[in-house]
Amino acid sequence: MKRLVLIYGLIGGILIAVLKWTEYRFLVVEHSIEIYGGLTAATFAVVGIWLGLKLTGRRERIVVKVPVPAGAPFVPNEKKREDLGITRRELEILELIAQGMSNREIAGKLYVSENTVKTHSSRVFDKLGARRRTQAVQLGKEFGLLP
Amino acid sequence: MKRLVLIYGLIGGILIAVLKWTEYRFLVVEHSIEIYGGLTAATFAVVGIWLGLKLTGRRERIVVKVPVPAGAPFVPNEKKREDLGITRRELEILELIAQGMSNREIAGKLYVSENTVKTHSSRVFDKLGARRRTQAVQLGKEFGLLP
DNA sequence: GCAAAAATCACCCGAAAGGATGATGACAGA
DNA sequence: TCTGTCATCATCCTTTCGGGTGATTTTTGC
Numbered sequence: 001m002k003r004l005v006l007i008y009g010l011i012g013g014i015l016i017a018v019l020k021w022t023e024y025r026f027l028v029v030e031h032s033i034e035i036y037g038g039l040t041a042a043t044f045a046v047v048g049i050w051l052g053l054k055l056t057g058r059r060e061r062i063v064v065k066v067p068v069p070a071g072a073p074f075v076p077n078e079k080k081r082e083d084l085g086i087t088r089r090e091l092e093i094l095e096l097i098a099q100g101m102s103n104r105e106i107a108g109k110l111y112v113s114e115n116t117v118k119t120h121s122s123r124v125f126d127k128l129g130a131r132r133r134t135q136a137v138q139l140g141k142e143f144g145l146l147p
Numbered sequence: 148m149k150r151l152v153l154i155y156g157l158i159g160g161i162l163i164a165v166l167k168w169t170e171y172r173f174l175v176v177e178h179s180i181e182i183y184g185g186l187t188a189a190t191f192a193v194v195g196i197w198l199g200l201k202l203t204g205r206r207e208r209i210v211v212k213v214p215v216p217a218g219a220p221f222v223p224n225e226k227k228r229e230d231l232g233i234t235r236r237e238l239e240i241l242e243l244i245a246q247g248m249s250n251r252e253i254a255g256k257l258y259v260s261e262n263t264v265k266t267h268s269s270r271v272f273d274k275l276g277a278r279r280r281t282q283a284v285q286l287g288k289e290f291g292l293l294p
Numbered sequence: 295g296c297a298a299a300a301a302t303c304a305c306c307c308g309a310a311a312g313g314a315t316g317a318t319g320a321c322a323g324a
Numbered sequence: 325t326c327t328g329t330c331a332t333c334a335t336c337c338t339t340t341c342g343g344g345t346g347a348t349t350t351t352t353g354c
């Protein structure tokens with residue numbers, strides 16, 4: 001969170017600088033205020049979008065339609081997960097792997113870098129004793145971590 | 148989508164109005180440009196957040212589970228297999244992939260070359276519309292080809 | 295408030311996987 | 325016999341994975 005504040009301070013500073021600069025411009029050019037407004041608007045629209053995504057964390061609701069009344073809805077085995085020392089985040093990555101997503105896709109979905117995904121997946125593979133993601137998925141199912 | 152355009156037009160109009168209004172302010176008060184900038188920034192931050200959520204936000208994944216009678220030994224869906232044009236051999240490779248085996252291991256198990264396994268898997272991926280083996284496994288399960 | 299755990303990211307490297315294409319032999323059915 | 329399908333194998337090339345290592349930041353539990 002500290003870094004976020006820092007970044008905001010920086011943006012604030014830059015904004016003020018821009019303001020000063022545009023003030024000059026305003027004295028010279030007639031309609032620069034519109035340009036300035038447009039720029040600020042665009043900038044903060046982008047920032048806002050990023051912020052919105054970052055803060056709320058785009059989670060998708062998964063609606064499972066089962067044509068035939070199925071058994072109890074799957075609940076991941078928390079105990080087993082902790083026994084294996086697998087963190088929630090790691091399990092989350094494992095779930096996405098099980099859905100057939102690539103590291104890159106997972107990274108995009110979770111708004112983290114591909115390297116982070118790789119770290120998580122490597123750890124979870126290690127904890128599961130898997131060498132491949134398909135194997136990890138298989139083991140995850142056997143351990144009751146995945147439906 | 149039409150409503151979205153409409154809303155955007157409205158926002159544009161309002162923005163222009165605001166710009167005009169703030170122009171007046173600027174002539175009167177000294178530092179109103181900062182205030183104006185702040186307002187614009189705040190406005191568009193909010194708009195951005197809303198936009199971010201609106202555009203990318205919560206989508207629902209609809210997962211249709213193929214009714215698989217629990218308890219009963221799994222029988223691969225022959226019809227579905229043929230509908231997809233997947234041969235028995237290809238399905239065999241897919242099953243081994245689902246068990247987490249590498250191409251090399253599969254080749255060894257079936258006494259064929261690794262290249263052959265790759266050909267089969269490529270074909271089955273193509274027929275399933277999968278790009279990765281994990282995805283192929285996922286789709287295979289959804290199609291009732293795998294337990 | 296501070297130590298531990300968790301999450302994040304980077305870089306390198308080799309191995310595995312995947313795409314495209316072409317070729318060959320076996321075999322079933324028209 | 326000819327044709328189509330299937331299974332087999334190869335080669336070239338690109339992308340993705342996985343392992344290893346190290347580092348910083350954030351969260352959490354005491």
